[in-house]
Amino acid sequence: MKKIIIIILFILLLFMGINIGLKLVYPLHYTEYIIKYSSEYEIDPHLVAAIINVESNYDVNAKSQKEARGLMQISPTTAKWASNKLNMEDFSLESLYNPKTNIQIGCWYINVLNEEFNGNLKLILAAYNGGSGNVNKWLKNDEYSKDGENLHDIPFKETDEYVKKVLKNYSMYKKIYKNTFEQGQNKLDSLLGNSIIILKKMLKQFLANI
Structure with a gap:
């Protein structure tokens, strides 16, 4: 009986370890804003999380060489367009480092692309990374689109890899956080998420001192 209990405990610890490991690779923070704005703009919150x-590995201070900022790496052009459409007062590019503002604009933009490309996720993601103008050009080119409605080849390597990476992340987030966005569950995941942030910071400090 004692051996059976030990085996069960071992399996439970192993499962917990795997679960924590997955959440280190696929973290989830700022669920309050993800839930709020994914609902407002009718987007799957798992997609936003992915x-x-x-885009930023949940680094609120992320900034790309192309000046895209914050969690969802919003470009200055998109930010100014969105802030006007959303009537954001006292908006500046520094506002993109605010998780609430960044996620709101990101979700709004995904919704815009969703309407433009009729819910075609691959096109939406390609446009989010490579620009909707480029996607529309590719759709008119039979070298990249056989039917004018879907992309069978993406000429930008970065955009092609981006689409594949987001789709993989999206699949993982739906599995790992299956019930997370249901009422009440997100608080538990937020607590775990905060613990993971602390653990990651400690790990970085440890590696920096080696």
């Missing part, structure tokens, strides 16, 4: 992970 895009944030690919």
